[in-house]
Amino acid sequence: MSLSTFLIEIDRYMLDCSAKGLSKKTLSSYEQTLKLFARYLEDTFDITDVKSVTTEHIKAYIRSIEERGKFQVSAAETPVNYPERRGDYGKPVSKTTIANYVRNIKAFYSYLYNEQMIRKNPLKDVKNVKPERKIKVMLEDNELKQFFRSFDVSKFDQYRDWVIARIIFDTGARISELLEVVPADIDLRGNAMLLRKTKNGKQRFVYYSEKTRKHLKSWIAYKDRYNDSPYVFPTNRGTKLRIEGVERSFRLRSRDVGLEVTPHLLRNNFAKRYLINGGDLATLSRLLGHASVEITSQIYLDFADKEVMQKYRQHSPLENLDI
Template identity: 45%
Template sequence: MLYCTSKNLSSKTIKAYEQTVKLFLRYLYHEHNIDEIEEVKTSHIRNYVKYLQERGKYTDTIKIKNNKYINNPENRNDYGKQISETTINNYLRNIKVFFSFLQEERIIRVNPCNRIKYLKTKRKMKETISQEEFRTLLRGFDLTKYTGYRDYIITIILLDTGMRIGECLSLTTEDIDIKNKVILISKNVKGNKERYVYLSFKMASELRKWINYKDRYIESYLLFPTNRNTFLKVGNFEKNLKKVGNSVGISIHPHQLRNQFAKQYLLNGGDLYTLSRILGHSSVKITEQAYLDLTTEDIKKKYCRHSPLSKWNIIS
């Protein structure tokens, strides 16, 4: 953990590493009576994957209270359900990082993860929101109230820029350059890599109105503070958005807006490299894996716009 901190990894990443490694080490001790890392073999890791596949969700979670481990996940709706291949692969990825660290530090000579491969995962379509659904959603916000107007602006800026919700809520007024229609993302950034996202003319105009409105009521360096001038938490905004969506009969989550931005960017002729930069992905491959899952109807529409025969207009 000290090594992760020295690399300036985000607190979320460090927490994921620590949770994963603690669970794995506890498994080794209870199932194989192993408490020395040099004793870990490739077979132990393969058995751990099998163990994860067979047990249900949250049946072996770690929580700490008064310096004691406790396990009280029964209140979750998905308690006991099968763990997805994607989640298991995330565990494996963290375990691989752990053993690579051990090898680099010469704590172990042979890395037992070298021959461990990730599970094959089923491709899932990204959840998006249609134009009509989005129009209906916007009608659900009460723009006469501070919180309603604020959440309305957050919602449309997520769709316009493709930002992550955590990045959006961390913005300050100093991060915004409305004149040049650009936003600097430098706080709460995945991978700690700052980047720029861009505003449309309409969004720049709406954002200018919001800032003028906010400044009349609250003196805050935050772009989207609560009405008590505190930081708006991601969970609270998600609850607000869900409530608005339910009021108009739409199931909505902030990440659907990011997915829709990426989808429309590609359908409108945008390239993967630029999209990857805007989304803040570490590589174009990640963007390709995440967003090249257009539906048949999407592909048909894009084809019709780019068909050579239609473009050339050579048949009367």
């Protein structure tokens, strides 16, 4: 693709997003979405200028995504990861993916409009695509035990990842937030941890159990004997640990026991079990770092029948009254 004015504006937008401190994963998602959109406009309508895009072009692009299969279009000139070898190659693109595309393009055009690069926002009247809601897996007690036992805690990296896994399950913290933690953020007496670098940019405290306090204290003492890193959860060399490293570790450990456990799945399981055990939405929303209670309330939509039954039995009004 030639260096069109569209691509120039994308680069400017990405610089603005970077300045806001968005994660690399988020930045990559934005850039890929916008470059795919730019390629479609140039190939289909010979459009290379952001000012030439209309609402009809947007709607045509959404229809094209719905009609094409997964990985059949790439933002790169020459794909290098052999997408045709993937098992889901060519399968329908999910509503959730399409919803993310539309949201990312809307954010880009809002930026252009606010910066007065365009006089009219063509996305203003484009409705959001309703994403599909999938019931998130709730791990059984025995599955959690199997997962935690799969770590070889005699090894530095697996001991570290074991502690990280338990903290996520105990606090609901995001993996990206934990990897920024330094010793000064931890209050071992108050069983609290300050998360300074969060998804929404607002610092918050999470709280952990007595079990976690003991394990965290032991880990810090162990880490300090062999590693002088400023981070609580560093690499073996003392450098900052990458999210991908933890995700890979979880994938390997869980695969060993026939499971598929990710950091985000443990966060979801924290939220579900917190609610099932009688926790309230307002407190959970603060612990998870959500922007509003409404966002947290969506977790209720993810409860399977078995989990609803479990919560009912615990809180049945008649069962808990001596009448």
